[in-house]
Amino acid sequence: MSGYAVADRKLVSRSKKVLFYGIPSTSVDTTTYVYKRMKGFTDVSTSKNSKEYTRQYVDELFEQTDVTGYSPSTSYGFDQYTGDAVHDDIVKITDEELVGNDAVRPLILVDLSAAGATGKTAPAIKRDYAVIPDSEGGSLDAYTYTGNFRAKGDKVKGTATTADDWQTITFEETTSE
Known part of the structure; x- marks a missing residue:
């Protein structure tokens, strides 16, 4: 048999890639964020x-294609x-129809399946997104909301740390030397 052994592979569970949403907290001239786990979501793709x-x-006789950018x-x-x-x-954001910077939030994707992940720390990627609401109330079983988070800046690599079993996190940017 050629290739690699199936025993060497491990399926990554969707629940091992966890998103955290920045809830703004504004003081006099500064906005800080508390990063809370996104629960109750039926779609985050x-x-x-x-x-x-x-x-x-x-x-x-053929076309050539190059990737010139992304709009995640x-x-x-x-x-x-x-x-x-x-x-x-x-x-x-949806009900008040907020626009501009009032509708921008940071999201942090934490990879609990990555090498180096522990019970308290894991690799993470942070990026600011514009919250773009789409629809609400589309189910008879529960009141639902849908929309898109559209990239509003570059990705920032770092490490997420938790003190409450991944309910909230802090983020520290990886410094390149």
């Missing part, structure tokens, strides 16, 4: 939305629960 440059040269977005859907700070913030 990312599309890279690659930007392409395609052309065919006159002396060739993450679709979301959730069953609304009362008393959930993440749901409350997205509902506020």
